[in-house]
Amino acid sequence: MADYAIYLDTSKCTGCKGCQVACKCWNQLPSPLGKNVNKPTGSYQSPMDLNGDTRLIVTFKETDTDQKWGVNWSIGRRSCMHCTNAGCVAVCSSGALYKDPNTGFVSVDESKCVGCEYCASACPFDVPRFHGSQNKINKCTACMDRISNGKTPSINEDKGETETQFNKPACVHTCPAGALDFGPRSEMIAKAHERVDFLKIRELNPATQASVYGENELDGLHVITVLKYPVDTYGLPANPSVNPVTNLLDWAKPVTGLAAAATVLGLGVSFLMGIGYKRGDLHYDPQKHETIDRNTGEVVWRADGSVDSHDKAASKNKKGGE
Amino acid sequence: MDAETLEKVYEIYASTGAKDKVGAILYALGQTQHHYGAQNTRSMCLVQLLLGNIGMPGGSVNALRGEPNVQGATDFALLCYDFPGYLKWPTVASHSTLRKWLEAETYSDGFYTNKPKFFISALKEWYGEKATFENDFGYDWLPKIPADLDFTHISTFQHMDSGDIEGYFAWGMNPAHSTANTKFARQAMAKLKWLVVADWVETETATFWKAPDMKPEDIQTEVYYMPAALIYEKMGSITNSGRWIQWRYKALDPYQDALPDYEIVDRFWKEIVRLYKTEGGKCPEAILNVKWDYDGDDGKVDPRNVSMAINGYTWKDGATWKDRQLMTSFANLAADGSTACAMWIYTGYYANNDAKYDPSMQAVGSRVRDDKSGLGIYPGWGHAWPLNRRILYNRAAADSKGKAWDPERKVVEWNGTEWERNDVPDFGFQAAGPDGTNVPTPPNNKAFMMLWEQNARLLSYSMKDAPLPEHYEPFESPTDNVLNKRQNSPCIMFADHPSVKKGSRDDYPIAVTTYSVVEQWQSGSQTRGCPALVESRPEQFVEMSVELAEEKGIKNGDIVRVWNNRGDVKVTAFVTKRIRPLEVNGQMTHIVGMIHHWGWAGDYSTGDVVNDLAPNVGDPNSYIPEYKAFLVNVEKA
Ligand code: SF4
Numbered sequence: 001m002a003d004y005a006i007y008l009d010t011s012k013c014t015g016c017k018g019c020q021v022a023c024k025c026w027n028q029l030p031s032p033l034g035k036n037v038n039k040p041t042g043s044y045q046s047p048m049d050l051n052g053d054t055r056l057i058v059t060f061k062e063t064d065t066d067q068k069w070g071v072n073w074s075i076g077r078r079s080c081m082h083c084t085n086a087g088c089v090a091v092c093s094s095g096a097l098y099k100d101p102n103t104g105f106v107s108v109d110e111s112k113c114v115g116c117e118y119c120a121s122a123c124p125f126d127v128p129r130f131h132g133s134q135n136k137i138n139k140c141t142a143c144m145d146r147i148s149n150g151k152t153p154s155i156n157e158d159k160g161e162t163e164t165q166f167n168k169p170a171c172v173h174t175c176p177a178g179a180l181d182f183g184p185r186s187e188m189i190a191k192a193h194e195r196v197d198f199l200k201i202r203e204l205n206p207a208t209q210a211s212v213y214g215e216n217e218l219d220g221l222h223v224i225t226v227l228k229y230p231v232d233t234y235g236l237p238a239n240p241s242v243n244p245v246t247n248l249l250d251w252a253k254p255v256t257g258l259a260a261a262a263t264v265l266g267l268g269v270s271f272l273m274g275i276g277y278k279r280g281d282l283h284y285d286p287q288k289h290e291t292i293d294r295n296t297g298e299v300v301w302r303a304d305g306s307v308d309s310h311d312k313a314a315s316k317n318k319k320g321g322e
Numbered sequence: 323m324d325a326e327t328l329e330k331v332y333e334i335y336a337s338t339g340a341k342d343k344v345g346a347i348l349y350a351l352g353q354t355q356h357h358y359g360a361q362n363t364r365s366m367c368l369v370q371l372l373l374g375n376i377g378m379p380g381g382s383v384n385a386l387r388g389e390p391n392v393q394g395a396t397d398f399a400l401l402c403y404d405f406p407g408y409l410k411w412p413t414v415a416s417h418s419t420l421r422k423w424l425e426a427e428t429y430s431d432g433f434y435t436n437k438p439k440f441f442i443s444a445l446k447e448w449y450g451e452k453a454t455f456e457n458d459f460g461y462d463w464l465p466k467i468p469a470d471l472d473f474t475h476i477s478t479f480q481h482m483d484s485g486d487i488e489g490y491f492a493w494g495m496n497p498a499h500s501t502a503n504t505k506f507a508r509q510a511m512a513k514l515k516w517l518v519v520a521d522w523v524e525t526e527t528a529t530f531w532k533a534p535d536m537k538p539e540d541i542q543t544e545v546y547y548m549p550a551a552l553i554y555e556k557m558g559s560i561t562n563s564g565r566w567i568q569w570r571y572k573a574l575d576p577y578q579d580a581l582p583d584y585e586i587v588d589r590f591w592k593e594i595v596r597l598y599k600t601e602g603g604k605c606p607e608a609i610l611n612v613k614w615d616y617d618g619d620d621g622k623v624d625p626r627n628v629s630m631a632i633n634g635y636t637w638k639d640g641a642t643w644k645d646r647q648l649m650t651s652f653a654n655l656a657a658d659g660s661t662a663c664a665m666w667i668y669t670g671y672y673a674n675n676d677a678k679y680d681p682s683m684q685a686v687g688s689r690v691r692d693d694k695s696g697l698g699i700y701p702g703w704g705h706a707w708p709l710n711r712r713i714l715y716n717r718a719a720a721d722s723k724g725k726a727w728d729p730e731r732k733v734v735e736w737n738g739t740e741w742e743r744n745d746v747p748d749f750g751f752q753a754a755g756p757d758g759t760n761v762p763t764p765p766n767n768k769a770f771m772m773l774w775e776q777n778a779r780l781l782s783y784s785m786k787d788a789p790l791p792e793h794y795e796p797f798e799s800p801t802d803n804v805l806n807k808r809q810n811s812p813c814i815m816f817a818d819h820p821s822v823k824k825g826s827r828d829d830y831p832i833a834v835t836t837y838s839v840v841e842q843w844q845s846g847s848q849t850r851g852c853p854a855l856v857e858s859r860p861e862q863f864v865e866m867s868v869e870l871a872e873e874k875g876i877k878n879g880d881i882v883r884v885w886n887n888r889g890d891v892k893v894t895a896f897v898t899k900r901i902r903p904l905e906v907n908g909q910m911t912h913i914v915g916m917i918h919h920w921g922w923a924g925d926y927s928t929g930d931v932v933n934d935l936a937p938n939v940g941d942p943n944s945y946i947p948e949y950k951a952f953l954v955n956v957e958k959a
C-alpha cells in the first residue's frame with residue numbers, strides 16, 4: 001500500500017483557520033467555555049501554540065521586505081508532520097504512538113498512553129502535548145477514524161469525474177481555499193513541485209524562495225508543504241533531525257505496554273537526559289503573551305517579537321512554530 | 323499610495339482591454355460604504371465598459387456580499403423604496419394611481435416595455451381573486467411612500483429619536499451593534515414603545531437596554547424576543563451574489579420553541595387578520611383582501627407554495643397550488659390578470675408541474691455539475707435568475723457583427739443564420755415571425771436590453787448625485803480635496819443631523835477604516851456563540867503602524883482607547899508593518915484598521931461596540947453609511 005500524505009499549499013492558504021476549527025470539532029476537543037477567558041494574543045494567531053486540546057493551529061508571521069508596501073506574511077500550519085523517522089514512535093514506551101502500516105501516518109491510540117511524555121521531548125517539531133487532567137498525550141491522529149473507515153466516492157474537481165478515495169481528514173475536508181489536499185504521497189509531492197515551479201515563474205511576485213518541505217526531511221514527512229517564503233519564517237527547522245539516543249530504545253520494542261514503560265524507566269536518567277527529556281518545560285502564559293522556560297524561568301518567546309529564542313531554549317534539535 | 327505603484331496597477335489592469343484578455347473586479351463594502359459609494363460602483367462599471375470586460379466570462383463587476391440577506395435586500399425588496407424584482411414601490415409623489423405608476427415606470431423601448439406584465443402579475447399574487455381589472459388589480463390597497471418622510475436605515479433612528487416611530491421590528495438584523503453611530507441608535511431605541519426582535523440568539527438589539535451605557539431603569543420600551551430557526555433548521559432557497567439560487571433542505575429541528583421566520587410572519591399575519599375581522603381597524607380592505615393561501619396540508623405555511631407564488635403561474639379562479647400551472651418564463655406573463663407572479667425575475671426556478679413538492683426536481687434544486695462550454699458556466703447547478711442566465715449582458719461578449727471577441731471565450735456567436743449559445747442570451751436573439759415560429763434576430767447594436775436605449779450608459783441619469791463619478795473626501799477626512807474645491811458630495815445625506823457630531827482634524831487626526839475577520843461573522847451573534855471560533859479569534863483589535871505605535875507609546879498587545887465625538891472603545895493593539903503611515907497631500911498621515919464583531923451580548927466573548935465610532939451620514943443613492951473612512955484618536959488605555 002502506498003504512503004499517503006496531507007498536502008498544504010501556503011501560497012493558497014488564506015489563513016481562515018477553518019482547518020484549526022474543524023480539527024477541534026471533529027475530534028471533539030473542547031475550547032474554553034468561560035466568558036472572556038481566551039486572552040488576547042496580539043496576533044492573528046490564536047491560540048499561540050498547541051495545547052492538550054489543540055492539535056493544529058494556523059500560524060502567522062510577518063517578515064519585513066525591502067518593498068515600499070506590504071510584508072511577507074508567512075501563514076502556515078503547526079501540527080504533527082507524520083515523520084517516517086518518527087522520534088516520538090521510537091521513544092513511545094507503551095505503543096500508544098504507532099505508524100499506520102496502510103498510510104505511513106503516525107497516529108495515537110490514546111487508550112495505551114501512559115502519560116510519560118517521552119514523545120514530547122523526542123519530537124523535532126515540539127508537537128505532542130500533554131493533556132493534564134486525562135494524563136494522556138494529544139496530537140494529530142491523521143484523523144485515522146475518518147481515513148480508515150472506508151473509501152467514499154468523491155468528485156475530482158480537476159478531472160470533473162467521480163473517483164473513490166479515502167475519506168479525507170477533517171482539516172483537509174473543510175479547507176475552502178483548496179490549500180489542503182490529501183492523497184498518495186507521491187502524488188502530493190509531484191503536485192507540490194508543480195506548484196513551486198509555477199510560483200517561481202510568476203512575473204509579479206517572483207517567489208524565488210518557494211520550496212517543497214517534507215519530501216526528504218526525516219526520511220520523508222507525511223505532510224507535504226509548499227512554502228511560499230523561506231522555511232524559517234514558518235517556524236520550521238531547516239534540517240530537522242532525531243536525537244540519536246532515541247533510537248537506543250528500539251531494542252525494547254517487542255515489550256509493550258506498561259512493561260515497556262517500566263523497562264524504559266529502568267534505563268535510567270542517562271537515556272532521559274540523552275533525549276533532552278523535560279517534562280512540560282515550556283509554558284505559554286496567555287496573560288503576558290509569552291512563553292517561559294520552566295527550568296530557567298527565562299522568557300523564550302514573546303508575542304510582540306521582542307524575544308524569539310523558542311528554538312534554542314527547547315532541546316537543541318527541537319523546533320516549534322510561533 | 324504613491325504615483326508609481328498606482329501607475330503600475332493601472333497599467334496592468336488596463337492591459338485587460340484586449341480581445342483575448344478579461345479582467346474581473348471583485349468588490350465589497352470597502353467600495354460602497356462611503357457617502358459616494360454608489361458612484362464608486364459606477365466608476366468600476368465605467369472602467370469595465372471601456373475595457374470591454376462586461377458580458378465576458380471571467381469579467382464584470384462582482385459584488386462579494388457579506389451575506390445572502392444583501393442579495394435578498396435587493397431581489398426581494400427589503401429596502402423601503404423597492405418592490406420585489408427591481409420594480410419601484412409606489413410613492414405618493416409619482417404613483418398615486420396604477421395608471422401613473424405604469425406611465426412613470428414603463429420604458430419606451432427595451433425589455434422594460436414589459437413592466438406592466440410584471441407589476442400586474444405581482445398584484446394578482448397579492449390580492450388573487452380580489453384583484454380585478456375594474457379595481458386596478460388592488461393597486462390602491464398598496465401603501466404609498468409619503469413624499470416628505472424617508473424610512474431608510476439611518477433615518478429610521480432619527481425618526482425614533484424624534485418620536486415619529488413608536489414600534490420597531492428588527493428581523494434578523496442587529497442595529498444596536500451594527501448601525502453607524504450605534505450609541506445614538508441605542509438611545510433612540512430607548513424611546514420606542516415596543517420592539518420586536520426575531521433572531522437566532524439574544525442579540526445586542528434584543529438586549530439594547532442592557533448596554534453598558536444604558537440605564538435600564540429609565541427605559542420603558544417593551545421588548546419581545548422571537549427565537550428564530552437557523553438556516554439549517556428550515557427549508558428554502560438561498561441566492562448568492564452571482565444570482566445563483568439553490569435549494570437547501572432542513573437538517574435538524576429548530577432549537578426549543580424557535581420557528582422558521584416564515585412561520586413567525588405567517589402567525590403574525592393570521593392574527594392581524596383575525597383581529598381585523600373581530601375588532602375592525604384602519605383600511606380593512608388593504609388587509610382583508612390579501613390572498614394568503616400558502617399553508618401546506620399541516621396547516622402551516624409551506625415554503626414550496628411560496629416558491630410557486632414567486633415563480634408565477636396561470637391564474638384560474640378557485641384553483642389551489644396542486645392544480646395551478648407553473649410557468650417556465652416571464653415572457654408568458656400578462657398584464658390582464660390572467661397570470662400571477664410574486665417576483666418575475668425568479669420565474670422558471672420552480673416550474674416543474676410534475677413534482678411541485680419535490681424541490682430536488684425543480685431547477686432550483688438541480689445539482690448537475692456539467693459544464694459543456696468549458697467556460698465555468700455550469701448551467702445545471704441551481705438556477706440563476708433571470709431565466710438561468712449566468713453571464714449578464716453577454717451580447718457584449720461578441721462584436722457588432724456577432725463574432726465572439728475571443729474564440730476561446732465564446733459565450734454567444736452569430737454564425738450567419740443563427741446565434742450559437744453557451745449561455746442563455748441576454749438580448750433579443752430571436753423573435754416570433756409572422757407564422758408564430760421563432761426567427762433568429764441578426765446582430766444589432768442593442769446589447770443592453772434592460773435600458774430603453776439598449777446601450778450601456780457612460781453618462782447616467784438615474785444616479786441622484788451626478789451623471790459621472792467625481793472625487794470627494796470622506797465626511798471626516800484627514801486632508802483637503804485637491805481634485806476639486808468641494809470637500810464632500812453636495813448630496814451627502816444626514817450630515818446636518820445633530821447626532822452626527824462631526825469631528826475635526828485637530829482633535830482626531832487619525833484616519834480609520836473598519837473591516838471583518840473570517841473567524842467572526844457580522845455582529846458576532848452567531849460566531850461569538852461558538853467556543854472554537856472564539857478561541858481562534860478571541861478579541862477585537864485595532865491594527866496600527868510601527869510608527870504610530872512608537873509615537874503613542876503603544877506596544878503590541880496593549881489595550882488602547884480609540885475615540886471620537888460619537889464613541890469611545892477599548893480594544894487590543896496589533897502593531898504591524900502591514901499598515902504604514904501614508905503621505906497625503908505632502909502630510910504624513912496615520913491610518914488604523916479595526917474589526918467590529920463584538921458587543922455586550924453573548925456567553926463567551928464580549929467587547930465594546932466599534933460601530934459607535936462610525937458617522938451616520940449616507941450616500942444619496944443607496945443611503946449606505948460611511949463605515950469605511952472617518953476620524954479618531956488613539957491612546958494607550
Ligand atoms: S512530528 Fe513529532 S509527533 Fe509527529 S510524527 Fe514526527 S516526531 Fe512524531
Ligand code: SF4
Pocket residue numbers: 022023024026027055056079139140141142143169170171172
Ligand atoms: S488530520 Fe485530523 S487530527 Fe490531524 S490536524 Fe487534521 S483534523 Fe486534526
Ligand code: SF4
Pocket residue numbers: 008012013014015016017018019020058174175176177178179180
Ligand atoms: S482551512 Fe485551508 S485556507 Fe483555511 S487556514 Fe486552513 S489551510 Fe489555510
